[in-house]
Amino acid sequence: MKTIQVSRFGGPEVLVLLDGPAIAPEAGQISIAVEAVGVGFVDVMARQGTYPLFPEPGFVPGVEVAGTVDEVGPDVDANWRGRRVFAVCGVGGYAERVVIDLVKVVPLPDKLSAGQAVGTGVNALVASFALERTGADAGEHVLVRGASGGIGVMATQLAARKGCVVMAVTSSASRADRLRALGATRTILRGTGEDTVAGAYDVVVDTVGGSDMGRFLTMLKPNGRYVLCGGAGGPPPADLLARLFAEFHKSPSLMCFSLNSIDDDHRRPVADELFRLTAEGSIEAVIDEGLRLDQAAEAHRRMAAGDLFGKIVLRP
Numbered sequence: 001m002k003t004i005q006v007s008r009f010g011g012p013e014v015l016v017l018l019d020g021p022a023i024a025p026e027a028g029q030i031s032i033a034v035e036a037v038g039v040g041f042v043d044v045m046a047r048q049g050t051y052p053l054f055p056e057p058g059f060v061p062g063v064e065v066a067g068t069v070d071e072v073g074p075d076v077d078a079n080w081r082g083r084r085v086f087a088v089c090g091v092g093g094y095a096e097r098v099v100i101d102l103v104k105v106v107p108l109p110d111k112l113s114a115g116q117a118v119g120t121g122v123n124a125l126v127a128s129f130a131l132e133r134t135g136a137d138a139g140e141h142v143l144v145r146g147a148s149g150g151i152g153v154m155a156t157q158l159a160a161r162k163g164c165v166v167m168a169v170t171s172s173a174s175r176a177d178r179l180r181a182l183g184a185t186r187t188i189l190r191g192t193g194e195d196t197v198a199g200a201y202d203v204v205v206d207t208v209g210g211s212d213m214g215r216f217l218t219m220l221k222p223n224g225r226y227v228l229c230g231g232a233g234g235p236p237p238a239d240l241l242a243r244l245f246a247e248f249h250k251s252p253s254l255m256c257f258s259l260n261s262i263d264d265d266h267r268r269p270v271a272d273e274l275f276r277l278t279a280e281g282s283i284e285a286v287i288d289e290g291l292r293l294d295q296a297a298e299a300h301r302r303m304a305a306g307d308l309f310g311k312i313v314l315r316p
C-alpha cells in the first residue's frame, strides 16, 4: 500500500512516497480504497510542524478521503462493502487505503464523485458550522476573508444560499470574477485600500487571521459577529483583545470555530446535507486541480504559495 509520509518537519521535499503492507480493519472499523484525498492548508502546517494536534514526523498526513469500502471489521455489517463513502480521518489520508472507525464514515449520494466529496467535505463543514455559530441570516451583510480558498469558496456559497449579502475578499480580479459567479454580491481586492469600510458587516467569516485581523474586527456593525476559522495569514496580532475592547460600544462577538470540536454524531448529518446540496447542484465543489498521490509535494508548493482557487485533490 502506497502512502505519503512526513519524514521530518520541513518544506514540501520532506514528503516521501512509501510502499508497505495494508492494515486490516478491526472491530468497528472499515477499510476504504481511496479515490480522492482533499488537500488543505492544515496539511501544510502539519508538514511544517506548526500545527500542534499532529504527531511527530513519520506520520501520514491527510484529513479527509473519499472512496469505496473494500473490507469491513469482524463485527461490521458486510453490506458496507462496495459502498462509496467519505470520511474525516484526521491523519492518514495520503494513502491508497485508509482504515477508519465506522462512526466517522458518511455514505455518498450516487451522483457525487469522490473528487466532489472531498471538494465539499471539510471545507463545507467548517463553513457551515462557522456560519451557524454566527447566526448569519437572510439580508445580513457577510464578509468572507480568504474567499478563494477551500473554506472561503464554501462560506461564500453557503452564505449566498442563506440570502446574505456577501462581500468576498480576494487577491486578484480573475478570482473576484469567479467568486461573483459563485454568489458573492461584491468583491474586494485585498491590499488595495478599498476594504477599509468600518462598521459595514453583520458577520465576518475569517480563514486568514494574521496581523490585519484587528482592522477587520472594526468592520463589524453594532451587534456584529466575527468567526475566526483559520490562520492562513498567521496568528492574530497581540493587541487583538485591545482592539476588541475599543469596539466595546458595538457589543461585538468574537469567536473561533474548529471542526475538531464537533463530534462524529453531530458532524455526520451536516455532511450528509452538504453532499446532497452538491449532488443536486445547489453548491459547487470547486476543484482547483487533481494531482496523483506521488505529486503531494507539488500540491503543497501550490498551497503554500496561495496559488489555487478552491480545493486540490490527490488521486491515489
Ligand SMILES: NC(=O)c1ccc[n+]([C@@H]2O[C@H](COP(=O)([O-])OP(=O)(O)OC[C@H]3O[C@@H](n4cnc5c(N)ncnc54)[C@H](OP(=O)(O)O)[C@@H]3O)[C@@H](O)[C@H]2O)c1
Pocket: 039, 040, 041, 042, 045, 122, 126, 145, 146, 147, 148, 149, 150, 151, 152, 169, 170, 171, 172, 175, 190, 207, 208, 210, 229, 230, 231, 232, 233, 234, 257, 258, 259, 260, 303, 306, 308, 310
Ligand atoms: N476551522 C477548522 O476546523 C479548519 C479546518 C481546516 C482548515 N482550517 C484552516 O483554515 C485556513 C484556510 O484553509 P483553506 O484550506 O481554506 O486554505 P487555502 O485554500 O489556502 O485558502 C486560504 C486563502 O486565504 C488567502 N490568503 C492566504 N494568505 C493570506 C494572507 N497572508 N493574507 C490574506 N489572505 C491570505 C488566499 O486567497 P486570496 O489570495 O485570493 O486572498 C488563500 O486562497 C487554514 O489556516 C487552515 O489551517 C481550519
